[in-house]
Amino acid sequence: VVSYTILITGCAEKGMILLAEDLFLHSPENDVASWNALIAANARHGQMRNAIDLFKRMDLEGTRPDGITFVGILSACAASGDLATGKLIHRSALEGSSLDDPVLATALLDMYSKAGDLGAAMAIFAAMAQRDVTAWNAIVAACARNGRFDRAERFFWVMAARDVISWTSMIAVLAQSGQIDRARLVFDEMPDKDLTAWNAMISAHAQHGDPRSALKLFRLMDLEGVHPDEITYVCALDSCSTLASP
RNA sequence: GAGUGGUGUAAUAAUA
Numbered sequence: 001v002v003s004y005t006i007l008i009t010g011c012a013e014k015g016m017i018l019l020a021e022d023l024f025l026h027s028p029e030n031d032v033a034s035w036n037a038l039i040a041a042n043a044r045h046g047q048m049r050n051a052i053d054l055f056k057r058m059d060l061e062g063t064r065p066d067g068i069t070f071v072g073i074l075s076a077c078a079a080s081g082d083l084a085t086g087k088l089i090h091r092s093a094l095e096g097s098s099l100d101d102p103v104l105a106t107a108l109l110d111m112y113s114k115a116g117d118l119g120a121a122m123a124i125f126a127a128m129a130q131r132d133v134t135a136w137n138a139i140v141a142a143c144a145r146n147g148r149f150d151r152a153e154r155f156f157w158v159m160a161a162r163d164v165i166s167w168t169s170m171i172a173v174l175a176q177s178g179q180i181d182r183a184r185l186v187f188d189e190m191p192d193k194d195l196t197a198w199n200a201m202i203s204a205h206a207q208h209g210d211p212r213s214a215l216k217l218f219r220l221m222d223l224e225g226v227h228p229d230e231i232t233y234v235c236a237l238d239s240c241s242t243l244a245s246p
Numbered sequence: 247g248a249g250u251g252g253u254g255u256a257a258u259a260a261u262a
């Protein structure tokens with residue numbers, strides 16, 4: 001089972017979900033970890049329906065779901081905005097103890113915020129036993145996504161340690177609230193810039209009437225050895241078309 | 247090197 005689970009996870013990372021399911025079916029036995037691997041694989045690729053079905057089958061076939069299972073299901077709910085299922089799991093399966101596990105609590109928080117319930121997300125964050133960087137990042141993103149840029153920024157400055165994800169969220173917050181100059185300052189201040197951070201910065205300029213700077217950043221990124229992806233090109237092309245037809 | 251889980255970036259279109 002262990003080797004099968006490794007293979008299932010590997011396939012899922014490459015997006016080969018069907019092969020992953022095939023491996024699962026051919027495995028001599030399956031345990032909670034291999035079920036979880038397959039559920040998470042489907043959840044990550046937007047196969048919400050499959051993820052839920054697997055979850056039910058697992059229960060029927062006598063494998064008890066654990067915290068990891070619920071995280072997989074919750075992230076499927078979050079991705080598809082299925083607040084009903086998410087709430088059901090929160091109430092019936094998790095009860096009170098879920099907040100002891102920061103991973104599970106963050107998945108819950110994220111699910112509520114993506115379903116538009118920022119109040120529930122903040123309540124979970126406040127009640128969490130421990131908050132790691134990911135939990136902080138999740139609450140910053142939760143506020144941002146629900147239009148509470150002021151709160152997002154407050155959380156960002158209050159958090160003890162920030163990683164590249166925190167900084168990128170902050171840049172997006174500043175861009176969405178039209179504070180491009182401040183976004184630039186934050187971008188300069190952030191220690192490590194990855195592809196997503198560059199994309200956030202380039203799109204910020206492309207979206208706010210500064211296509212020239214967007215293209216400058218695009219070239220700069222290349223000079224820094226960061227390779228563009230589809231999003232980068234869309235922003236760059238968008239800037240070109242703005243310049244061509246003012 | 248020893249199986250499974252959470253957080254960040256744009257546009258457009260569609261749906262509501």
